[in-house]
Amino acid sequence: RKEVEQDPGPFNVPEGATVAFNCTYSNSASQSFFWYRQDCRKEPKLLMSVYSSGNEDGRFTAQLNRASQYISLLIRDSKLSDSATYLCVVNYGQNFVFGPGTRLSVLP
Amino acid sequence: DGGITQSPKYLFRKEGQNVTLSCEQNLNHDAMYWYRQDPGQGLRLIYYSQIVNDFQKGDIAEGYSVSREKKESFPLTVTSAQKNPTAFYLCASRFLPENTGELFFGEGSRLTVL
Numbered sequence: 001r002k003e004v005e006q007d008p009g010p011f012n013v014p015e016g017a018t019v020a021f022n023c024t025y026s027n028s029a030s031q032s033f034f035w036y037r038q039d040c041r042k043e044p045k046l047l048m049s050v051y052s053s054g055n056e057d058g059r060f061t062a063q064l065n066r067a068s069q070y071i072s073l074l075i076r077d078s079k080l081s082d083s084a085t086y087l088c089v090v091n092y093g094q095n096f097v098f099g100p101g102t103r104l105s106v107l108p
Numbered sequence: 109d110g111g112i113t114q115s116p117k118y119l120f121r122k123e124g125q126n127v128t129l130s131c132e133q134n135l136n137h138d139a140m141y142w143y144r145q146d147p148g149q150g151l152r153l154i155y156y157s158q159i160v161n162d163f164q165k166g167d168i169a170e171g172y173s174v175s176r177e178k179k180e181s182f183p184l185t186v187t188s189a190q191k192n193p194t195a196f197y198l199c200a201s202r203f204l205p206e207n208t209g210e211l212f213f214g215e216g217s218r219l220t221v222l
Contacts, residue, residue, distance in 0.1 A: 004150070034210060041196075041218075042215070042216070043198055043213035043214060043215050043216050044151070044198070044211075044213055045213070046210045046211075046212075049210065087150065087151075089211075094139065094156060094158060094164075095153070096141070096153070096211055098143075098150040098151040098152075099150055100148070100149055100150040101150060
């Protein structure tokens with residue numbers, strides 16, 4: 001089993017749709033959690049950290065369930081500019097483990 | 109501006125040649141990392157370093173070497189022993205005392221072996 005698994009995608013959604021991405025991780029010692037966004041042929045950039053209490057940043061909401069070892073990202077009112085690959089990242093100690101990513105295409 | 113600079117952006121190499129990718133950061137970050145990304149796949153850790161003159165192997169270190177002679181610099185050498193070196197290489201860094209701190213990435217170096 002891979003350490004970090006994500007929905008395989010791709011997700012093709014119309015503008016304005018709500019879309020949710022799921023991520024599971026296998027190492028219960030994981031300490032911190034992130035969602036990164038990666039545009040085609042570019043470097044990953046931090047979208048948001050994920051906290052146990054859940055957190056929101058504008059149209060983006062992240063949730064963490066430590067008991068189930070599950071992380072989610074919800075995007076509301078999708079924009080064309082949200083089209084990218086979304087990477088789930090889990091950290092323990094010095095180790096950052098990246099999921100394979102889920103590609104999102106928002107269509108006009 | 110503070111950030112991480114990788115060079116070159118694009119590099120072509122003949123089989124059997126070693127090549128060195130540069131990574132420099134002026135963020136005063138302690139830890140630096142090298143990742144490899146293949147098409148449609150996640151990032152895989154090659155090497156990381158927490159302090160000067162010390163570094164550890166990641167999951168796919170074979171065929172690669174690094175050095176950390178200065179805090180700001182963490183060059184990666186792709187040797188001829190690396191069987192499939194064509195990939196997108198990403199350097200990252202972070203501030204260690206923030207134990208849950210994010211990784212900051214350079215723009216990447218795309219290596220193609222001809």
